[in-house]
Structures are given as structure tokens and as C-alpha cells.
Amino acid sequence: MGVIALGDPVFNLKARDDLIGWNSKDRAKRLVNIMDAYVLGAVPPYNQLLGGKLVSCLIRTRDVRDDFAEKYADTRGIISKKRKKAQLVMVTTSSSLGRSSIYNRLNLDDRAYFTPIGFTGGWGHFHVPDSLFASLRDYLRDVEHAYVDGHKFGQGPNWRLRTIRAAFDALGFDADMLRHGIKREVYLCNLAVNAAKILRGESVRAVYRALKSVDEVGALARERWLIGRAERMPGYRGWKVDEFEKLLRSVHSSANRASPAIPVRR
Numbered sequence: 001m002g003v004i005a006l007g008d009p010v011f012n013l014k015a016r017d018d019l020i021g022w023n024s025k026d027r028a029k030r031l032v033n034i035m036d037a038y039v040l041g042a043v044p045p046y047n048q049l050l051g052g053k054l055v056s057c058l059i060r061t062r063d064v065r066d067d068f069a070e071k072y073a074d075t076r077g078i079i080s081k082k083r084k085k086a087q088l089v090m091v092t093t094s095s096s097l098g099r100s101s102i103y104n105r106l107n108l109d110d111r112a113y114f115t116p117i118g119f120t121g122g123w124g125h126f127h128v129p130d131s132l133f134a135s136l137r138d139y140l141r142d143v144e145h146a147y148v149d150g151h152k153f154g155q156g157p158n159w160r161l162r163t164i165r166a167a168f169d170a171l172g173f174d175a176d177m178l179r180h181g182i183k184r185e186v187y188l189c190n191l192a193v194n195a196a197k198i199l200r201g202e203s204v205r206a207v208y209r210a211l212k213s214v215d216e217v218g219a220l221a222r223e224r225w226l227i228g229r230a231e232r233m234p235g236y237r238g239w240k241v242d243e244f245e246k247l248l249r250s251v252h253s254s255a256n257r258a259s260p261a262i263p264v265r266r
Contacts, residue, residue, distance in 0.1 A: 001046045002055030005039035006064075009092055015118030015186045016092055020199045030199050032086045033206075035068070037093040037189075041102070044247060045239035049229045052102045054221035057113045059091050059189050063214045087206040089192035089199065094120060094184040103187045108220045111210070119183040128164055136167035143170060 009016075009031060016034075017027060037059060042051030058064070068088035075084065093114065095103065103114040128136075145166055165175055190196075191211065197203035212220075230236065 002042040002051055003039050004037060004055060004058060004064075006035040006068075006091065007038050009034045009036040013092065013120075013186065015120070016188065019117050019188070020196055022199070026199075026201065030201065032072075032084045033088065033198060034090045034092065035088060037091055040093055044244055045236035046226075048233060048236045050225040053106060053225050054218060056093075056102055056106060057108055057217050057221050058214055059093075060113050060191055060211065061214045061217050062208070062211050064088070064091075065191055065208060065211065087192070087198065089190065089195035089206050091189045091191065092186060093189075094186050096184065099185050100187070103185075108217065108224060114187040114189045117186050117188050119185050133160065133164065136164060140167050140170070145170065 011027075011031065022030075037056075040052075040056055040059070041047070042049075042055050046054075065088055068086070072084070072086045072088075075086070093103070099116075104116065106112065106114045140163065168175055168177060191208060192198060192206035193209045194203050194207045198206055
């Protein structure tokens with residue numbers, strides 16, 4: 001019906017950091033309690049029924065919290081070697097382009113599941129095609145720059161962006177070329193009611209009050225969005241598996257033809 005993929009959060013995210021009230025030291029120490037939903041949405045034909053809203057709401061569930069705790073709560077940091085005692089208190093995500101019709105007003109049972117908190121600055125590298133990136137990397141290899149192969153965990157965030165910037169600097173190009181100007185809206189989902197206090201170091205133990213299960217949230221979302229939509233727009237019933245396969249082939253073909261390509265994140 002849909003896909004959720006959670007990963008390490010963006011290290012520098014101004015809208016999030018300003019809201020929490022972080023300085024760089026606090027962020028480095030407590031970022032472990034946040035994850036980013038870098039894939040979040042419904043697949044056909046459920047996207048026609050606002051299934052993306054249902055899937056997005058599943059982030060704020062006991063199941064996600066418990067899966068995180070099972071995997072990360074008692075682990076040591078790869079870089080610091082310290083026991084982190086991580087608690088998932090917050091999940092961030094962002095729209096593909098501009099505002100999102102899925103995350104805005106994402107409420108169930110009088111509770112907000114995702115809240116808009118601002119926009120990204122419009123910097124990135126998706127407008128730099130793979131062929132150009134390969135050429136820039138070849139140039140840095142010729143001048144024996146450290147960023148050429150500096151992509152291992154612990155060598156710094158966003159290796160691709162750092163590599164492009166280093167090549168531009170070495171070639172005398174303005175770093176503003178990395179400003180594509182397309183701002184993404186940033187959204188925040190608090191799993192713990194005291195998430196901000198945990199992240200500021202004002203509380204130690206996360207409080208998960210009124211956190212529902214996947215089954216409970218799914219039932220609420222079906223009643224609010226999917227059932228009425230299915231009655232008004234029954235065309236989804238005609239969807240066949242081979243149409244999904246054709247869609248995948250079409251997207252793959254379009255991505256190969258486009259240069260540069262804008263990734264569809266949601």
C-alpha cells in the first residue's frame with residue numbers, strides 16, 4: 001500500500017534546529033534521537049485514495065517507536081564509540097517541491113501528525129547530473145584531493161555535495177552554483193510529547209503519551225480519507241498489477257533520458 005523509509009537526519013537543517021533551540025554542540029550530542037523519513041507515501045492505486053496521508057500518519061505509532069528502540073536503543077556510535085541510549089522522539093520529512101498536499105493539515109482524532117516548520121534554503125546537487133559529477137570527481141582525483149573517496153561513514157555529511165563544492169572551488173567557480181532555488185517545505189512529527197525538552201537536554205526520559213498502534217492509526221485514516229474517496233472515485237478498482245509494472249518501466253525510462261533529473265522523493 002505504501003512505503004516508509006527512515007534514515008539518518010540531515011545534519012544541518014535550519015528550520016528544525018532553530019525550532020529546537022540547538023547550538024552545534026547540542027545537535028551533535030542529541031541528533032541521534034531524530035530520524036528523517038526520506039521515502040514516505042503510497043503506491044498505485046492507493047495514492048488515488050489519499051493513501052499517502054494514511055502511510056504518513058503511521059510514522060507516529062508505537063510500532064515505529066518500538067522498532068527504533070529494538071535496533072538502536074542499546075547501540076554504540078560508530079564514530080564516537082559511546083553508548084547513545086537513543087530514543088526516537090522526532091521524525092522530520094520534506095516535500096519534493098514547495099508545499100505538500102499530503103502533509104499539510106495532516107490531523108487525526110484532533111491530533112497533528114506532521115506540522116510545517118519552514119523551508120529549506122534551496123541548496124543542493126540534484127541539478128548536477130551524474131556525468132558532470134563523474135568529470136568533477138576525475139578532476140579532483142588528478143589533483144589528489146581528499147574528497148574524491150571521502151564517502152565513508154564518519155568522514156563528514158553529504159559527500160557528494162562536499163565533492164562538488166571542492167571541485168567548483170578548485171576550478172574557480174562560484175559556490176552559488178549549488179543554489180538551485182527550489183525550496184522544500186520541512187515537516188516535523190513529534191512522537192514524544194516532551195520531544196523538544198529531550199533534544200535540548202532538559203529531560204532524560206521520553207514521554208510517549210497517547211501513542212497509538214499502526215492498526216489504530218490505520219483505522220482512523222481509512223475512516224477519514226480512504227473510504228469516502230473510494231466511494232467517490234471507484235476507478236482504482238480497475239488497477240491491474242501489469243499497470244504498476246508499466247509505470248515502473250516508464251519512470252525508469254524517463255529518469256534515464258532526463259539530464260539532470262529531479263528525484264521524486266515522495
